[in-house]
Amino acid sequence: MLIRLLRAHLSPYKKPIGLLVLLQFLQTCASLYLPTLNADIIDNGVVEGDTGYILTFGALMLGVTVVQVVCNTGAVFYGARTSAALGRDVRAAVFDRVQSFSAREVGQFGAPSLITRTTNDVQQVQMLVLLAFTLMVSAPIMCVGGVVMALGLDVPLSGVLLAVLPVMAIVLTLIIRRMRPLFRSMQVKLDTVNRVLREQITGNRVIRAFVRDDFEKGRFGEANWDLTETSLATGRIMALMFPFVMTIVNVASIAVVWFGAHRINSGGMQIGDLTAFLAYLMQIVMSVMMATFMFMQVPRAEVCAERIQEVLATESSVVPPAPETSVRELLQRGHLEIRGADFGYPGAEEPVLRAVDLVARPGETTAIIGSTGSGKSTLLGLVPRLYDTTSGAVLVDGEDVREIDPELMARTVGLVPQKPYLFSGTVASNLRYGRPDATDEELWHALGVAQAREFVAALEGGLNAPITQGGTNVSGGQRQRLAIARTLVQRPEIYLFDDSFSALDYATDAALRRALGDETAESTVVIVAQRVSTIRDADRIVVLDEGRVVGSGRHHELMADNETYREIVLSQLTEAEAA
Ligand SMILES: Nc1ncnc2c1ncn2[C@@H]1O[C@H](COP(=O)(O)OP(=O)(O)OP(=O)(O)O)[C@@H](O)[C@H]1O
Numbered sequence: 001m002l003i004r005l006l007r008a009h010l011s012p013y014k015k016p017i018g019l020l021v022l023l024q025f026l027q028t029c030a031s032l033y034l035p036t037l038n039a040d041i042i043d044n045g046v047v048e049g050d051t052g053y054i055l056t057f058g059a060l061m062l063g064v065t066v067v068q069v070v071c072n073t074g075a076v077f078y079g080a081r082t083s084a085a086l087g088r089d090v091r092a093a094v095f096d097r098v099q100s101f102s103a104r105e106v107g108q109f110g111a112p113s114l115i116t117r118t119t120n121d122v123q124q125v126q127m128l129v130l131l132a133f134t135l136m137v138s139a140p141i142m143c144v145g146g147v148v149m150a151l152g153l154d155v156p157l158s159g160v161l162l163a164v165l166p167v168m169a170i171v172l173t174l175i176i177r178r179m180r181p182l183f184r185s186m187q188v189k190l191d192t193v194n195r196v197l198r199e200q201i202t203g204n205r206v207i208r209a210f211v212r213d214d215f216e217k218g219r220f221g222e223a224n225w226d227l228t229e230t231s232l233a234t235g236r237i238m239a240l241m242f243p244f245v246m247t248i249v250n251v252a253s254i255a256v257v258w259f260g261a262h263r264i265n266s267g268g269m270q271i272g273d274l275t276a277f278l279a280y281l282m283q284i285v286m287s288v289m290m291a292t293f294m295f296m297q298v299p300r301a302e303v304c305a306e307r308i309q310e311v312l313a314t315e316s317s318v319v320p321p322a323p324e325t326s327v328r329e330l331l332q333r334g335h336l337e338i339r340g341a342d343f344g345y346p347g348a349e350e351p352v353l354r355a356v357d358l359v360a361r362p363g364e365t366t367a368i369i370g371s372t373g374s375g376k377s378t379l380l381g382l383v384p385r386l387y388d389t390t391s392g393a394v395l396v397d398g399e400d401v402r403e404i405d406p407e408l409m410a411r412t413v414g415l416v417p418q419k420p421y422l423f424s425g426t427v428a429s430n431l432r433y434g435r436p437d438a439t440d441e442e443l444w445h446a447l448g449v450a451q452a453r454e455f456v457a458a459l460e461g462g463l464n465a466p467i468t469q470g471g472t473n474v475s476g477g478q479r480q481r482l483a484i485a486r487t488l489v490q491r492p493e494i495y496l497f498d499d500s501f502s503a504l505d506y507a508t509d510a511a512l513r514r515a516l517g518d519e520t521a522e523s524t525v526v527i528v529a530q531r532v533s534t535i536r537d538a539d540r541i542v543v544l545d546e547g548r549v550v551g552s553g554r555h556h557e558l559m560a561d562n563e564t565y566r567e568i569v570l571s572q573l574t575e576a577e578a579a
Pocket residue numbers: 107345346348352370371372373374375376377378379418
């Protein structure tokens with residue numbers, strides 16, 4: 001998964017990657033050359049007392065160091081730039097995919113997990129790539145080159161490496177194997193912390209109202225501690241690694257000095273070569289340790305890559321039509337027909353809607369009423385394609401909504417959702433969400449119809465008054481009215497109001513519907529409502545029960561012959577009021 005993700009997203013950066021590989025190669029070669037030069041200066045300059053030799057080779061050493069520093073800086077620069085670009089590209093790809101998701105896929109992953117995948121998971125992959133750019137070239141060259149150089153200096157002394165390298169390899173492999181599952185579970189636990197935290201922030205008011213602070217604190221503490229324990233376990237293993245490597249380095253150094261001293265005494269080796277040998281030993285051990293450090297990050301990045309790929313590989317269940325064949329013009333003015341629509345949520349045993357038929361015409365108001373959970377919101381959601389029907393079809397002006405160009409659909413259908421959502425910004429930026437070029441006059445007019453003019457005028461800044469994320473700085477009723485005004489500004493052919501008047505008092509509800517009547521006289525209006533008074537004057541009332549249409553007609557017709565409707569009405573009004 002990780003390789004697939006990297007191959008797909010690193011291919012545009014072949015040139016900078018090639019360049020940084022070359023720079024890493026040069027800087028590693030320079031690093032490997034330095035101890036040999038140093039040994040030369042000691043053996044041929046210092047021991048022989050040849051100042052000219054020291055100066056010439058000292059200058060050469062300086063030159064090699066400059067090459068090493070310049071190449072290293074360049075490699076780090078390109079590595080950081082390319083890994084940041086990779087992070088940006090993968091985040092954009094995940095975001096694009098999530099944007100194409102219908103409510104079904106968003107529900108399947110869950111919002112917190114999608115956020116973690118787009119941010120933290122991408123960051124983990126990015127970090128591994130940065131490490132790999134720095135170490136993947138230099139560590140193997142440093143290790144193999146170090147061994148070759150050490151052998152070149154003194155073959156018998158290199159026997160020490162024969163003992164050091166296998167011990168390091170075995171212990172480091174054991175450490176990596178222990179770390180893998182820990183990193184895997186750390187990512188899942190991070191997801192849990194995010195989920196719990198998000199739930200507690202959004203549900204803050206409920207927690208306060210039920211005085212469940214301690215319970216929630218405990219729940220968060222548990223998730224937090226779970227994550228901490230895993231992090232500590234990985235930390236403990238990592239902490240073991242450094243003393244282990246340092247012990248090996250020190251023991252090996254003592255061995256090298258011990259045996260080296262004997263080799264010098266017997267005339268088999270020079271003093272400068274011994275210092276160079278020690279430097280190579282250090283380079284070899286360090287390169288192995290750095291490579292291990294990189295490999296430790298691999299399991300975590302692998303898990304993250306899997307999670308990212310899972311999102312990228314998920315196709316939206318609401319597929320936009322092919323641009324060449326999509327319908328770009330509608331001939332009538334908002335004639336809506338739902339024909340034999342079935343719909344079931346993924347994983348649910350029973351369908352929520354069964355063979356639903358409904359017709360809503362321009363100039364008419366169609367109301368949908370039914371008990372809680374009867375499928376009213378789901379039915380409305382089929383029109384702007386929040387979901388697609390499992391069988392049957394939704395037609396606008398005779399065209400299947402699955403074939404209509406999404407932009408045209410957005411202009412034609414305006415939905416005021418049951419839980420209206422406002423974005424952070426201002427009143428005006430929210431109202432212009434569906435039509436950015438609307439004038440201030442048009443905004444005020446829409447606010448007037450939605451019975452929101454007065455309260456917006458009273459806000460400091462009026463149209464420019466700030467709105468917080470989710471619209472939490474206005475009341476539920478005000479939010480509903482702003483959401484209605486937002487849809488009015490959009491001026492669609494078909495208005496869908498999903499229980500949009502429920503947070504309004506009776507007087508405001510009545511005034512709003514009167515004003516709305518004039519505004520939408522030519523349009524198709526579909527209203528879902530719980531309150532009978534909101535819909536009794538509708539041209540057609542559709543009664544929904546357990547996902548089926550059990551009646552359709554005007555108020556007095558349904559009162560006469562529809563038992564479900566009568567029950568709903570009489571639960572709210574007296575016989576006399578209902579007549
Ligand atoms: N995202 C979802 N996943 C699974 N089931 C769902 C989902 N949303 C709704 N349902 C189920 O679908 C059924 C219909 O829900 P829907 O929201 O359409 O009803 P409703 O008539 O609008 O209810 P209300 O009047 O309470 O708003 C319910 O039984 C509900 O449990």
